[in-house]
Amino acid sequence: MSYHVDKVSWLQKKAQLKKIRERVFVYELHIPKEVEFDALDAKSDHVIICNDDEEPVGTGRLSPDGLISRIAVIQSHRNRDVYASLLNYLVLLASDKGLDNIYVNCILDEVPNFVDNGFLKQGCVFMEAGIPRQKLRCPISAFKTEPFTMLH
Numbered sequence: 001m002s003y004h005v006d007k008v009s010w011l012q013k014k015a016q017l018k019k020i021r022e023r024v025f026v027y028e029l030h031i032p033k034e035v036e037f038d039a040l041d042a043k044s045d046h047v048i049i050c051n052d053d054e055e056p057v058g059t060g061r062l063s064p065d066g067l068i069s070r071i072a073v074i075q076s077h078r079n080r081d082v083y084a085s086l087l088n089y090l091v092l093l094a095s096d097k098g099l100d101n102i103y104v105n106c107i108l109d110e111v112p113n114f115v116d117n118g119f120l121k122q123g124c125v126f127m128e129a130g131i132p133r134q135k136l137r138c139p140i141s142a143f144k145t146e147p148f149t150m151l152h
Contacts, residue, residue, distance in 0.1 A: 003057070003082055005049045005089040010041050017046055020059045024072035031129045036070075045093050049086055051077065060086045066099045091143050102140055105133045118142040 010017065018037065025031040044061040051057050058073035068090045073082050094102050106114055108125065111134050115121070119136035126133055 001052055003049050003051055003077075003085055005047050005085050007089075007093065008046050008048050010044070010046050013046065013048060014041075016048060016056050017059050020048075020056060020074065021070060021072045023074065025070075028075070031131075035129045040069075045090075045097075047086060047089050047093070049073075049082055058082055058086055060090050062090045062093050062097075064097075065103070066094050066101055067103045067105070068094075069105065087143075091140060095140050100140060101137050102143065103138075104136050106136050108132050108134060111136065114138070117144060 008017070021036055022033070025036045026033050040063050041061070044063045046061045047059060048056050049058040057077040058071070060068065060071040062068055068087070071083070071086055073086070091102055103122070104114060104119070105126075105128060106119075111121070114136045117138070119138040122135040122137050126135070
């Protein structure tokens with residue numbers, strides 16, 4: 001199966017984006033809806049990834065400061081190709097905006113994947129929606145997706 005990623009407008013595709021994120025974050029990971037959807041949604045760039053049948057299977061967003069977040073993929077489509085496609089597209093958007101660095105607020109189990117790929121820890125571990133996370137930074141020029149597999 002192949003996939004394709006497109007940049008979409010939050011206002012125009014809000015229902016599709018929310019449906020995917022609710023399914024993954026709210027129902028599967030039990031993140032409160034009021035935490036999952038925030039003021040950054042209206043200010044961020046959003047992407048959606050669709051399968052061969054044009055069904056939306058995942059999404060992610062890029063905040064104006066370079067934070068990549070809200071990467072959500074329907075369970076049956078969680079594979080390296082989907083995550084690599086989403087991440088590469090979001091990094092390309094960041095580069096097109098002239099950003100030098102990208103950031104992620106990573107769950108602790110995934111920190112080694114990011115660190116092995118050139119990300120650097122920023123600050124202390126913090127709690128977000130009851131989940132311990134580590135902020136990581138990577139220069140866009142050093143970004144590559146080979147080690148990434150299962151991101152939420």
